[in-house]
Amino acid sequence: MKKSNLWSLRLGFSGKQADEIEKFGLEKFLKKSYDSKVDTQLPAFLEDSPKTLIELKEYTQYLKKLDPEERMKIQKKVTNSIGELKKWWFEKMENDEFPLREKMVCFWHNHFVVSSSKITTTYWIYQHNMILRENAFGNFKEITKKIVKSNAMVKYLDNIDNKKGKYNENLSRELLELFTIGIGNYTEEDIKNGARALAGLNYGDDGAVYKKNLEDDSNKTYFGRTGNWKADDLVDIIFEQKNIPYLITRKILKWFLYDNPSEESVRYYGDYFRKVNFEIEPLLTIIFTEEYAKNISGNKIKDPLIYIIQLIDELNVKDYNETMIIAFLRKQGMDFYSQINVKGWDGGNSWLTSQIYLQRNNTSDLLCKRQNVSKKAANTMIEENQDKKKESEKVEARIDFDSEGNNKTIIAELSNRLLFTVNDSMQKDMENLLKYDFDPKNPNANDAVIRVFNYITKLPEYQLI
Known part of the structure; x- marks a missing residue:
């Protein structure tokens, strides 16, 4: 495989950027990726959705007044908006000129996990996604602070139930175990006192805020430091710990390059990450430029997202059924905002079980025969209300090859x-x-x-x- 094609898959989702990598060189390509514009325009499907706490309250009261049939129709529309958000995001992954930002958003989405099955306010899911998008190449400490104080996260990890005298430790525990420093680098007392510091952090219009009557304003000891700590203080203290760089560095190496990164690489890049004050952009640059010089192909199993986008792009398919693509990803185990638990997708060998392999082969057969991705490819378990007419339509498929070759x-x-x-x-x-x-x-x-x-x-x- 040509190096430009390999790195187009690693820095995006297909080989579509191979020519740009060859044209600009890797470092200039990375710079253009970092400088890519963030689309902040609210998607059309969210324009009528409740966004503030007052709007949510009014919406809830309005639903209560409706008869069951009308209420069900409106609630179904809300549920469908999650599907629209998934299609909106997939379109960005597929069509962005420099898709590294979207690949990094997907990485963060699998690191700071929240699930649409528990968060029924689609606008909060969108807010979570936009925090990840706007801070994709920013500072790890700062994005952690923003996510901890997002409505989506306080809902998903039950911090709305965390109040003075009746503590819930979920957010406090995952902040340490999964989001920052990892198991073995903190104590149960740190978790308990972290929960006290997070008590009262609850819904707000633009993100979570403390409610005075629910917060704990007493002193707490956290990693040996005592004070009346709040959410930002916890993150600052965590980032002073010696092992803070390694969990995230390992996950970045695994996401982009290796299913089993070496401990030597994790330590080497983690130490550099600390030196640059936890800035993501320089970390990615040194990882990609140094690993680019090595012969490291064949070390990572394609995730379902790379598989399907590469398939679509190689066959130059333009009129594919996005709903069926999302359903295909779900059956492959990579449904957006629907990880099994807060640990996120495992990746690696989990992306190539016998069932997943069969689904991939079926999907390739269908598209190569110019049929749209169908229920068969999604293991016949897609909702019954999908567009059956579009499912049966033919698609155009064309492979690029040298017409002067043999x-x-x-x-x-x-x-x-x-x-x-x-x-x-x-x-x-x-x-x-x-x-x-x-x-x-x-x-x-x-x-x-x-x-x-x-x-x-x-x-x-x-x-x-």
């Missing part, structure tokens, strides 16, 4: 952008599909090359980057 040069072209390694058996199979007398000018040439592509997508080697 069978071997075209096979090499596909291999260079799709496979990190090719053995003699694979080469022979591809030459049996695209024979020596292949004519690239033939009207059916595209169909023949698509058959080779379809074969490649089913190889175990294709699943790796």
Whole structure:
């Protein structure tokens, strides 16, 4: 696989940015990614949604006055807005010129996990997503403070039930265990006192705020320091601890490059992360530029998102059914804002179970046959109310290849952008599909090359980057 194609997959979701990486060079490509514009325009599907606490209260009272049938219709519309948010985000991942920001948003979304099954206010999910988007390349300490004080997080981790004299430790525990420093680097007393410091942090219009009658204003001892600490104070104290850089550095290496990063790499980049005061942009730059110089292909299993976007882009499919794509991701175990628990997606081998592999092969078959992604590809478990007409429509599929080449040069072209390694058996199979007398000018040439592509997508080697 050409290095530019490999790194296009790592810094985005397909090989679509390979030419830009070759044109600009890696460092300039990264700079353009960091400087990419953040779209802050409110999506149309949220325009009528309640956003302030007063609007939410009025909306709740309005629902109570409706008869059950009308109430159900409105609640179904609210539920559908989560689906619209998922499609809105997928469109950004698929179409952004420099998709590294969206890839980093997805990373943070799987780090600071909240779930739409528990948070029924779609606007709060959107707010959470925008915190991640606007701070994707910013400071780890600062994004942690903002997320801890988001309505979505205080709802998801039950901090609305955390009040003086009746403490809930969920947010306090996960702040330490999963969001910052990791197991083994804190005590149960730190968790208990952290919960006291977070008591009373509850819903607000633009984010969580303390409610005076519920907060604990007494002194708490946290990592050996005593004071009347609040949410920001906790984060500041955590970031003074010696092991703070390593949990997040390990997760970044795993997200982008290695399913099993070495401890040496985790420590090396973690120490650098501390030196740059927990700024994400310079950390990503040093990781990507130093690892780019190495031969490290085939160390990571593609997640379902990379798999489906690469498939769509390679086949130049423009009229795919976004609802079915989201359903495909759900059945692959990568549904946005719907992780099984606060730990997030495991990644690695969990992305390639026998069932997931079969679903991937079915999806490749369908698109290569110019059929839209269907219930079959999503394991026949998509909601019954999906657009069945669109499901049955044909899609356009076209593979880019050198129209002046021959069978071997075209096979090499596909291999260079799709496979990190090719053995003699694979080469022979591809030459049996695209024979020596292949004519690239033939009207059916595209169909023949698509058959080779379809074969490649089913190889175990294709699943790796």
